[in-house]
Amino acid sequence: DIQVTQSPSSLSASVGDRVTISCRASQGISNGLSWYQQRPGQVPTLLIYGASILQSGVPSRFSGSGSGTAFTLTIKSLQPDDVATYYCLQDYTTPWTFGQGTKVEI
Amino acid sequence: EVQLVESGGNLVQPGGSLRLSCAATGFTFSSYHMHWVRQAPGTGLEWVSYISGSGRTIYYADSVKGRLTISRDNAKKSLSLQMNSLRDEDTAVYYCAREILLQDSNAFDIWGQGTMVTVSS
Numbered sequence: 071d072i073q074v075t076q077s078p079s080s081l082s083a084s085v086g087d088r089v090t091i092s093c094r095a096s097q098g099i100s101n102g103l104s105w106y107q108q109r110p111g112q113v114p115t116l117l118i119y120g121a122s123i124l125q126s127g128v129p130s131r132f133s134g135s136g137s138g139t140a141f142t143l144t145i146k147s148l149q150p151d152d153v154a155t156y157y158c159l160q161d162y163t164t165p166w167t168f169g170q171g172t173k174v175e176i
Numbered sequence: 177e178v179q180l181v182e183s184g185g186n187l188v189q190p191g192g193s194l195r196l197s198c199a200a201t202g203f204t205f206s207s208y209h210m211h212w213v214r215q216a217p218g219t220g221l222e223w224v225s226y227i228s229g230s231g232r233t234i235y236y237a238d239s240v241k242g243r244l245t246i247s248r249d250n251a252k253k254s255l256s257l258q259m260n261s262l263r264d265e266d267t268a269v270y271y272c273a274r275e276i277l278l279q280d281s282n283a284f285d286i287w288g289q290g291t292m293v294t295v296s297s
Contacts, residue, residue: 071238101281102281102282104281104282104283104284106221106284108221113271113287113288113289113290114213114221114271114284114287115287116283116284116285119278119279119281119282119283119285120278120279120280120281120283121281123278123279123281125278125283125285155220157220157221159221159223159283159284161275161281161282161283161284164226164235165223165235165236165237165238166211166223166226167223168220168221168222168223169220170220171220171221
C-alpha cells in the first residue's frame with residue numbers, strides 16, 4: 071500500500087502569511103493527489119485535484135504543486151476563513167490513503 | 177441541488193450489526209463511482225470502501241475487509257454499507273463521497289453530512 075506522510079501536523083500563522091503544507095508519498099503517484107479542507111465541525115470539501123488544479127469556486131490564494139512523491143499545498147495569504155484541518159489524499163491507486171492532516175490556526 | 181444524505185448511524189454493541197444508507201439527489205447516480213470514508217472522534221480521515229458506478233468493482237480497506245459490505249441500488253439512487261462484527265475501533269462519523277473524473281484526475285467532489293456510528297457496550 072502507498073503511505074502518505076503529511077507535515078506539519080499543525081501550524082499557527084498570522085493573517086496574510088504564506089502557509090505551506092507538504093505531503094510525501096511512499097512511492098510515485100504521478101499527479102494522483104487531491105487536497106481537502108475541513109473546517110471545524112464541518113464536512114470536508116475539495117480544494118485541489120490532479121495535484122495542482124484548483125476546484126471551481128475555491129479562492130485563488132490556494133494552490134497545489136508537485137508530482138511523483140512530493141506535493142505541496144500553499145495558501146498565499148492566510149485568511150481567518152482558512153482556519154481548518156487540511157488533508158491530502160492519494161487517489162492514484164487502491165487503497166486510497168489520506169495524509170494525517172494539518173491543523174491550521176491563526 | 178447535488179446532494180448526498182447519509183442515515184442509519186446509531187449506538188451498537190461490539191459484535192453487532194448496522195446498515196448505513198446514502199441517498200443521492202441532483203445527479204445521475206449510476207454514472208459515478210462512490211466511496212465511504214470515516215473519521216473517528218478527534219482524528220483524521222480514513223478511506224473505507226469503493227464501489228464502481230455499475231457496482232461490479234468493489235474495494236475495501238484492510239481494516240474492514242470481511243466485516244463491511246458496500247452495495248448500491250442505482251434505480252433507487254442509493255448507496256449502502258452493511259456493517260457486521262462491529263468493533264470499538266469502528267466508532268466514527270461515516271461519510272459517503274462521490275468520485276469525479278476531472279481532467280484525467282480523480283477526486284471526491286461531493287460529500288454527505290455524515291452519520292455517527294458508536295460501538296460500545
